[in-house]
Amino acid sequence: MNVVVFGGTGNIGGRVAERLRAAGHSVTAVSRETGVDLTTGAGLADLLAGVDVVVDTLNAMAFDTESAVAFFGGTSETILRAEEEARVKHHIALSIVGADRLDASGYLAGKVAQEQAIRESGVPSTIVRATQFFDFLPLIAQMSTSDGVVTVGDHDLQPMAPEEVARVLADVAVGAPLGVVETAGPERASLASFVERLAQHDGSSLPLRVDASVGYFGVPTTGDAIVPVGDARISDVTLEQWWHAHADD
Numbered sequence: 001m002n003v004v005v006f007g008g009t010g011n012i013g014g015r016v017a018e019r020l021r022a023a024g025h026s027v028t029a030v031s032r033e034t035g036v037d038l039t040t041g042a043g044l045a046d047l048l049a050g051v052d053v054v055v056d057t058l059n060a061m062a063f064d065t066e067s068a069v070a071f072f073g074g075t076s077e078t079i080l081r082a083e084e085e086a087r088v089k090h091h092i093a094l095s096i097v098g099a100d101r102l103d104a105s106g107y108l109a110g111k112v113a114q115e116q117a118i119r120e121s122g123v124p125s126t127i128v129r130a131t132q133f134f135d136f137l138p139l140i141a142q143m144s145t146s147d148g149v150v151t152v153g154d155h156d157l158q159p160m161a162p163e164e165v166a167r168v169l170a171d172v173a174v175g176a177p178l179g180v181v182e183t184a185g186p187e188r189a190s191l192a193s194f195v196e197r198l199a200q201h202d203g204s205s206l207p208l209r210v211d212a213s214v215g216y217f218g219v220p221t222t223g224d225a226i227v228p229v230g231d232a233r234i235s236d237v238t239l240e241q242w243w244h245a246h247a248d249d
Ligand SMILES: NC(=O)c1ccc[n+]([C@@H]2O[C@H](COP(=O)([O-])OP(=O)(O)OC[C@H]3O[C@@H](n4cnc5c(N)ncnc54)[C@H](OP(=O)(O)O)[C@@H]3O)[C@@H](O)[C@H]2O)c1
Pocket: 006, 007, 008, 009, 010, 011, 012, 013, 030, 031, 032, 033, 034, 036, 037, 038, 039, 057, 058, 059, 060, 094, 095, 096, 097, 111, 129, 130, 131, 132, 133, 136
């Protein structure tokens, strides 16, 4: 199969490209590093000629609603238009569990716009909604820290290993379009408890406060807002196993 992975040099896209290549597929990894800026779409038509499957793992540090919607909504519309012309058979995009349920603003509003662009396009698709990656936990803690205090919302998390996210995407890429697939890690617990485990692991001793009003990156959340509430592919790799496997990194 001919596959293009947008964001194929990134954390998840790189792993997806590697897995699909190892399975014998012809994979083109695309990013600005390889000379293609998806915010302009230049060169896309040539790139997608003869391509069967597209996997979109693009990401941007776009934390306000306007830039997040412009990036995720805009790049998705551009890619999907080119896919329709090239008759790509399956578009797969990586989204976030809860993106369909949150009254989203900021970054998450971008993911909602991305999902909407996919639903509105004529390209057969699978939206893979994953929970937070294990390697994203430090950034959550860092972004929740102010004046030496970590303040997190009162909701659950069910994070997963990035390798497992890539495994699900690569599996989906070689199958028929499924609409929506959700995936998560094996343990569901409060965000505060994961931040505590991370602090213990890293030897950090910053005080931790739970304040329901902070939500998740400013988005109001209830307990199960960003964990799967229906069917989901559950990985069996725990946070401790993943830390152990990456101890020498
Ligand atoms: N972090 C989490 O816990 C989490 C959970 C669920 C879902 N997700 C989703 O997972 C996806 C992938 O995340 P990640 O951590 O793998 O991201 P990442 O490591 O930051 O990779 C992003 C990729 O996008 C490329 N890119 C960015 N801007 C581009 C542009 N204008 N044109 C072309 N390529 C561009 C980057 O390469 P260049 O910089 O070279 O262009 C890179 O290859 C995101 O959509 C995110 O919403 C994240």
